[in-house]
Amino acid sequence: MSDARRISSRRRPSLAPWLFISPWILGFFFFTLGPMVFSLIMSLHDWPVVGERKFVGLQNYQTMLTQDPMFWKSLGVTVKFAAIFVPLNIALSFLLAVLLNVKVRGTALFRTAFYLPCVISGVALVMIWKWIYSKDYGLLNYALSLLGTEGPNWLGDPNWSILAIIIASLWGLGGTMLILLAGLQSIPKELYEAARVSGVPAWAQTLFITIPMLSPMLLFTFITSLISAFQQLTIALLLTEGGPLKSTYFFAMYIYDNAFKFHDMGYAAAMSWVMFLIILTLSLAVLKYSAAWVHYEGEVKGGGNG
Amino acid sequence: MVRTLTYGALIFFSALFIAPFLWTLLTAVKSEAELVAWPPVFWPEEWRWSNFPESWAKQPFGTYLWNSTTVVVLSTIGQVFSSSLVAFGFARFRFPCRDPLFVLLLATMMIPWDVKMIPLYMEFNLLGWINTLKPLIIPAWFGEAFFIFLLRQYIMTVPMEIDEAARMDGANAWQLYWRIHLPLMVPGLVLVGTFHFMNAWNDYLGPLIFLNDQSKYTLPLGLGLFQGRYDIDNIAIAAITVILCLPPLVLFFFVQRYIMDNALGSSVKG
Secondary structure (H helix, E strand, O other): OOOHHHHHHHOOOOOOHHHHHHHHHHHHHHHHHHHHHHHHHHEEEEEEEOOOOOEOHHHHHHHHHHHOOHHHHHHHHHHHEEEEEEEEHHEEEEHHHHHHHOOOOOOOHHHHHHHHHHHHHOHHHHHHHHHOOOOOOHHHHHHHHOOOOOOOOOOOOOOOOHHHHHHHOOOHHHHHHHHHHHHHOOOHHHHHHHHOOOOOOEEEEEEEHHHHHHHHHHHHHHHHHHHHHOOOOOOHHHHHOOOOOOOOOOHHHHHHHHHOOOEHHHHHHHHHHHHHHHHHHHHHHHHHHHHHOOOOOOOOOOOOOO | OOHHHHHHHHHHHHHHHHHHHHHHHHHHHOOHHHHHHOOOEEEEEOOOOOHHHHOOOOOHHHHHHHHHHHHHHHHHHHHHHHHHHHHHHHHHOOOOOOHHHHHHHHHHHHHHHHHHHHHHHHHHHHHHOOOOOOHHHHHHHHHOHHHHHHHHHHOOOHHHHHHHHHHHOOOOHHHHHHHHHHHOHHHHHHHHHHHHHHHHHHHHHHHHHHOOOOOHOHHHHHHHHOOOOOOHHHHHHHHHHHHHHHHHHHHHHHHHHHHHHHHHHHOOOO
């Protein structure tokens, strides 16, 4: 930054930087800020796709909170999904990253295997899993039958459908794993050597060196997983279509249906703002309460040994 | 001991991660009878490669492929170009509000797609873009926060002396970007291009919302269409899924060095 100052101090203020960043500025107005403001305005209206729109104030929000059981039901599904998916996603990514961080031959190959599902995502992922979950000739229930148990009707039983979506989503954890692996590899080896010399057991090294040193990465992946969990739509839309018995009817799917099936754009816009506020509040809360346990390199805390 | 356990766990988990791919590939070349057999047939008696052309003919997949290719190529070019321009602007200049603007840029990554989806639909409707490929291409020409952030990191690693030397030789800002920095950030551009390619190629929700006519469909929408039918054609689904997976997988194998290097930094090279 001091270098940049050195250069600019010799120059008069110029238009050049603004020209370079202009694509993003324009895009921000046309594809982010504009739509957001528009959406906020829509949320205060009764706004059908065709026909007369009417200003209704906060009525959409009021209806949602007090008269719409489906709002609470779909929010519950999303919260349940997030509450199970986010911790599992991070725990499993962490486990795989730790395994890959052991110095054995062929880790590059294993790393590729874990990352591979990430590159396809979307419809293809759903089609692959639909096949595995099939009640009659699915691979998963065949594997379970070999173990001597009868597998459930994964996509047809409301008690199992959400778990089916969680497992299919976990298949794409490669990106999270890669971030944690990068974090692990940047922990100075000297820390572990010092611990080993002092006779600190392996589990204590994990607990007192690895996890604190990795905490910024864990926090980052926690927030990104949380955001993506709340937006979960494609997999449920194609794998279960929200069923059976609305057991996988996610919040995002209810928004989608309100907008594009029931053509109630105002109500859908209001719901999308509620989702945004929830995500924002959760992220900020996590950031605030994480300050106590997230360790940043070079940071000195009150105690002096942070 | 630790080594054996590690290997055991690594092999176990990679089998879990790879199995779904193999299963789909094997399904795609089975016969109808083998498909519904119980216990499942793992190795088809005869590999029916003809399943691929037959499935391809069940819908206008040629048209879908053309649409997908148009979207992916045009939007990837736009994304790489615009994101690198903006990244250069943020990395190499000092101007009023630069840092708050950059924070704002990072903050936009937290906005859920659902919030923008509805007003964007209205906006594109107003512009007459609905049922055209424009909503899937044009926004990519205005850069994306994550990619801008990534490319800015690349530019920041280039010593300032290089810029100063070029300025001494009379290069203006554009020449500095085009002649010096663009060639230097090729690995970053490959990475952005790849990530964008994968997003655009796999995208389902965007096309679902913005396209109506089957003649405008992209490949993922066509594959999704199999789903809604009464007679679910499982062989066709598996075959088209394999075809849909191929381009990103092939691309990944070519660029995986860049992806891993970027994520893992220089520590893996040593």
